[in-house]
Amino acid sequence: MKLKVCSVDLLSSRTGQNRKEHHTDLYHGDELIIRRGQTFQMEMELNRPYDPDTDKILLELKTGPLPLVSKGTHVIIPLVDHLEDGRWEAKITEQSDNKIKLSVNSPANAVVGLYGFTVTSRHVKNETANTHNPDKNIVIVFNPWCEEDTVFLDDEEQRKEYVLNDTGRIYYGTEKQIGARTWNFGQFHEGILEACLFILEKSDMPPSGRGDPINVVRVISAMINVQDDLGVLVGNWSGNYSDGVSPAAWSSSVEILRKYHSTGGEPVKYGQCWVFSGVTTTVLRCLGIPARSVTNFQSAHDTDVSLTTDVYFDEKMEPIDELNSDSVWNFHVWNDCWMARPDLPPGNGGWQAVDSTPQETSQGTFCCGPASLSAIRSGHVYLKHDAPFVFAEVNSDKIYWQRNLDGTFSQVHSEKKAVGHCISTKAVGSDDREDITYLYKHPEGSEEERIAVETASRYGSKPEVYSAPIAEDVCVEVKMDGEGPRIGSDAQLRIVVKNMSSQPRRATLHSQAAVMYYTGVLKNAIKKDQILVELLPNEGFFSVGFISIGTISFLGCLRVTNRPMYF
Known part of the structure; x- marks a missing residue:
């Protein structure tokens, strides 16, 4: 008798073994949601007892519009006697009459996303195979609990905060009047996982690229704003929000993401920096990447990659409005996300800055990051991605220029402590504000901080800005x-x-x-x-x-x- 699969139980209920072991029991619904790099279990009922000498069973997973084995988007999982880490494999752990239980192993670099699942069975001497489609999907997300995953975070309290906590605080105001608003990230609410997967599918990134969190974070940064790709949120700083929702009225990412998904990708009106950041935190945490919202007070916006904040005056010391495009925001909110950076020199892993608010383009797209905080702190702005822009936000000097009679400009003064104050995020395990300025730069005025500034400036559009000291008596x-x-x-x-x-x-x-x-x-x-x-x-x-x-x-x-x- 040919071997046939009658039914498959993915043990996917929120109280089931897989969801508990994979820390995915908080997600809404009963689909199987697993974290890569970790084994999961399933049970099968067959039409007869399984005979390992004559029967073959293969599991198949497919994601994306054109699944390919070579791209990691078509996964064929064989049955083996012993599971080995780092590869797709399955092993029979229990057998009773017509029922078998399988333990399935996934690699820590597996492509994340929504997979279709089928089981193929056949006799070793019979080329005709039977395919069973259980009509159940499997969602694979990143795994901060797995040491081999590049988003591994070796601190359980931080994992609870930056992956599992679905509420938080976002800071605003000025450095002397710091306000806080409670934000509902809601990454486990009904429909949010589907919305996050929809955002990935709507992006230009091929499914094969979804195994690398660097790629994913960069794409999410671009997709949260509407520029270039009809992303989630329309930015509006005009004060007129009559045809949408005022940015100040939002207190949750849930409604925004549900609306975007339900309309098939119609951008939601309106957002400003804290809204972009709140939604980014939701999407990254939902996909399994540790993330937090971060507020920088006196945040510079460098428009010409000079790594300085420039103010221009004419010969009479009147501001030249058409040249003064750089600005300093009272506050600006972006995100940190956690990952290793194997593409950078050692020591640049850990927290990475990512900014979804559309300000300047990066390689032709309105996105920013991930930029290593370690690189920013040291002034190593030549390390990708977008470290110069983030460096200028937190540690650029404010340079004042006066126009000479011949039309050239001379540097007349610099203000070294004008930007990057009280960089704030919610503390782990409490609603207290944590000051993380020290992660972005050395203490103001210290020798290390000055070296970082001058190191960074050499890679900007005005490398000579610190070449000649100016007396300031x-x-x-x-x-x-x-x-x-x-x-x-x-x-x-x-x-x-x-x-x-x-x-x-x-x-x-x-x-x-x-x-x-x-x-x-x-x-x-x-x-x-x-x-x-x-x-x-x-x-x-x-x-x-x-x-x-x-x-x-x-x-x-x-x-x-x-x-x-x-x-």
Whole structure:
């Protein structure tokens, strides 16, 4: 009698053995969801007892529109006597009459995604095979619990936080007024896994590329925004959200992803950085990649790969608006994700920055990352992906330039502590805020931090920016009392100028206050001032001003003798 498979039990219920052992019991539904690099079990009922001497059984998994064995998208799993790590294999662990139980092994680099599953049985002397299609799919995701998987995270509490926790906190505001909003990531809710797989399928990445988390993270970064590929979210910073949802109204990724999936990929309106980040955290955690939302205060946006934040003035020290495209956001939210980086020199694995907010293109696409935090901290911005942009966000100097009479520009001052403050994420196991600035850069002003800045600058579009030191014997600092400006209240600014030299200095203090969006884009100047100052050796001077505005940007310059300084 020919051997036939009558039924297959994938032991896939949420309380079943596979879902428990693979830490996938939190996902909604009863389909089989497994983590790669780990064995799983199944039971089969046959039409007669299985005879290992005369019967052959093969399991087959297929993913993608054109499954190929050579691409790892068509998997043929043979029965073996002993399982070996690192390959697709199956072994019979129990046999009772017409029933057998199999233990199936998967490699730690298996392609993630949705697989169709069939079982083929035949007699060794009969070429005619019987194929049983149980009409059940298997979903394979990344495995942070597996040491051989490149997303392995060797800390159970961190795995609980960065993979299994479906709620979190996203920070906003200013470094002196840090606010927090609770966000429902909801990666295990009904329909979310399907939506995440839909995003992968909708991308241009071939299914064979889904085994590499570097590829997956890069594609997700591109697909969360609408640019280039009709991704999940439309960005809107205009203040007019009448034909959609205000970014500030979202508190969950669930509705966004369900809506995107149910409409067949119609982009959802609207998002800003914290929404892009929240959805990215959801998708990465759902696919098994450890991830967290991260907020950087005083976050620079470098538009010309100079690795500096540049401010340009004309000969009269008036800002040149058409050149001042760089900006400093009050705050900006992106993501960290955890993985090894075998494509980079040793020591660059671990946390990687990834940003789904569309700002600048990367290899022609609006995406950013994954960029090694270790590389960013050291200024090794030549290491992919997009390390220069992230470095500028957290550790660029603010450089001030004045136009000369011949049309060229001269560097007149640099501000070394202007960007990258209080980089924040939710702490493991609590709702406390954790400051992770130290992961992105060395302490401000330290020798290591200055070396990193100058190392990075050599790979930017202005490599000569630190070639000639500039004497700065007059110190300028803008201070604000208390926690900073509040809407409807006066903001008190103190401009402190000190002559650090042993010679007197005559100075002209130019100041300007302007309304600024949180993205660092200036709107209207609301106050300008000019004060003549004479400073004796080692003498200080300060000026006080009041401005009634909620959020302001202060821009100013100080001309000392024939040399101007800016702050």
